[in-house]
Each structure stands twice: as C-alpha cells, then as structure tokens.
Amino acid sequence: MSKKEKIKYNIVVSGAAQVGHCCENIEEISKEVGRQIAKEGHTLVTGATTGVPYFAAVGCNEAGGFNIGFSPASTEKQHIKSYRLPLDHFNIMVYTGGDYVGRDVTMTKSADAVIIVCGRTGTLHEFTVAVETQKVIAVLEGTGGMADKIRVIIESYCKASNKIIYERDPKRLVKRVVQEIEKRKNKNSKILKD
Secondary structure, eight states: OOTTSOOOOEEEEEEOSSOTTBOTTHHHHHHHHHHHHHHTTOEEEEOSOSSHHHHHHHHHHHTTOEEEEEESSSSHHHHHHTSOOOOTTOSEEEEOOSHHHHHHHHHHHTOSEEEEESOOHHHHHHHHHHHHTTOEEEEETTSBGGGGTHHHHHHHHOGGGGGEEEESOHHHHHHHHHHHHHHHHHHHHHHHHO
C-alpha cells in the first residue's frame, strides 16, 4: 500500500429505528454523522433499518461514501416483506438471518468502532456488545434516548467509562473515533512486531 492510500475503517452507526423520542433535528444530525464518515474515507456500517441508521446511510451516500447494511433477515424478500426495512441507500446488504439480536452481534463484531446516536434497547444491546468486544465506542450526546443515558449507566456500573468518547458535534466525534482507531491499530502493530 502506498503512503497516499488511506486505510478504511468500518464504523457502525447505531441508533433508534423509531425516532419519536430523539432530539428534534435527529434526521439531519444522523445524516451529518454518515456524511462525516464518508468524508473521512471510511465505510459506514448499520443495521439496515429505518430511523437513525437509515438517515446515516442517506448522508453517507450524499457525500459519495460507501455503506454496508446488516439485515436481520435471511433474504431480500424477508427484509422487505417481514421486517419492512428499506433497501435504498445501502451499497451492500448482508442478510445475516440472525433476527435483531444475532444481527447486532455480527454487525458490531465486524466493526472497528461503534457510534451511538439516540437509541432504544436495541442500541443498548449493540453498545453492550461493543463494550464486551472492546471496540472503539463513541456517544453523540444531546440526541436523546440511550445516547443521553449511557454515561450515567456506564459510570455507575462499568469500568469502561474512560474508554468511551463523548461528544456533541458529529464532525468532532467522527474525527476522534478515527484517531482512537488509529491509536489502537498502531499499538497493536507495535505489539505484533515485538
């Protein structure tokens, strides 16, 4: 790989499929997160659902980026008919056949980082998988739902609080996520060389 080529990271955006409890401008905020991932040259990964993940995919596409959807369904037909999920704005769709819980685990483990935007219990599940698998984790606070509760939950019950990036600005959040991924990759690279 030449020095000019940039390594692409897989960054999950996890958030509420139903956004009624999220902040007022959640659609634009989610799109901005997707756009920033694309502008940084990385791949957006989502649970291929409506709401926050869908808006992030739209933003990613608007910025000329690439994204992958991890569907809970086994087939395209099931994705559309049974789960009633969208197909547009996803460059690649992976049909996991794992329902929501299995999809969450497969998707989260495939990523270099997970960004939480708003969210409900499914987002909390993806967050928990990210904590347990030691992913880079970032929370976009001020977006409502789980994103505004995670800091309290983690600081009360978990030792991972110092490893989580908290931010209110999508652009700064994505930059900090990429920096943390690179820091960890460099550290792992040094360990492998020793």
